[in-house]
Amino acid sequence: MSEEILAMLSNLGAIESSKAVEKQVLNNSQSLKDRPIDEEISNLVRTGYIKETEGKLYLTQAGLFRALSRFS
């Protein structure tokens, strides 16, 4: 599920604080709907892939590269 969260943030363009998106947007997305994403998000924040600011999320550089790694 962590890969889906990273991919979703990348697709939404959440790659810096000014483009951060609310957690609710992820909760409402088709692939993550009704799934317990809070713990996964905490893990991703702890391991440096995501930053959280005022309840909004965006990818760090490491998070962006990991999200895109499948497609290069």
Added chain:
Amino acid sequence: MATVLSKKPSKEEESGEIESRLARSLPKKKLRVLHFTWEYPPRIVGGIARVVEGLSKSLTKMGVEVHVITAEMPGSPKEQDDEGVFVHRVGIDAPAPNFHTWILLMNHFFAKRAGALLHEVGPFDIVHVHDWLVLPAGAEAKFFFGCKMVSTLHSLEYKRAGGVNSPEGHMIESFEWWITFESSVVIVCSNAMRGDARWKYNIPDEKIWVIPNGINPNKYNVPRPDRNSVKSRYGVAPSEFLVLFVGRLTHQKGCEYLIRAIPSVAKYYNVKLVIVGDGYMRGELEYTANVTGESWRMRFTGFLSDQDAVDLMLSADVMVIPSVYEPFGVVALEGMAAGLPIVASEIDGLAEIVNHEKTGILVRPRDSSSISWGISRVLSDPANAQRLVEDAKKELRERYTWDAVAALTLKSYEKALYGKLE
């Protein structure tokens, strides 16, 4: 003469090989080339970023006016003169519900920037497209500039994904075919890739060019760091051998086979494996490392800065490239430039770069026992390993400089512009 061929003659230029219609017909006008790429340093997802950077800078030194349209990167300027290369970083200012829609949006914004460049600097002679990811923008630009398109296929979806079984995969394949259709010249980086691309897309022989990737060896011509201090940063003791993997943690890089090889190597040598890079398979690979019971010998670093990666390469004992698909494998050149003995899968482009028992050791792909043998072969005979390193460095200097790559690429532009070479 301010032409594309006026500066610092390469070997080919000195021999007059490139002195041709292109040089004569554009005596007062610089050749103007526009690259489209989704990655350019410091946005480095895979190998494309380094290829476009190295090629563009060498083309610039040869007198070509090079522009690059690429995706934005937080912290990097939107417009940059990077050693003569004009880099235009474009914001993708619309969210997308999935990756493939995002790619189409990115192409829209790239095409828009190319349209603006038409007014800012005028038309281009060549648009150069790097992989399917930027094909729509490149094809649009080709038509509104009224110019020729050259493309580089860096890899192919059916091999990268281990087969094409999804709607997304079919979309990517159709883009790959579309690239070959729109391009006057299709560049691939190895003979293996040439065979795959011709088989898959029926590309006419005269349209497809094999031009290898290059490397900037100066990056590694720096004072050697204190090896023990670098090793200790990654938990490797001075008495332990450092086995190094550098690459994306994805299916195609085959890192799991290397992880599984470590316990057998460890029966005879005191080794630690440092895995540099990140990717969607990281969790799975960490699990695999745990299953071996020897995960204490393995360290995942995630992405490292250029400086840290170079320090590690200059301090390691052997680099292993266990890929299951590798159209080229520029990391092998980087390892060679850093003076590392290379153990690599005998597969695709890697088998063209690494000459078994001459410039490295080739092992069977997807085979941990073979990888284990290859590592032991290097560690057991330091004199032979040093010979491999010396021969590899010689090969690097002769075949894989960016100036040599740029000279060949320039010839491909000539072919695209005039249909044939004289």
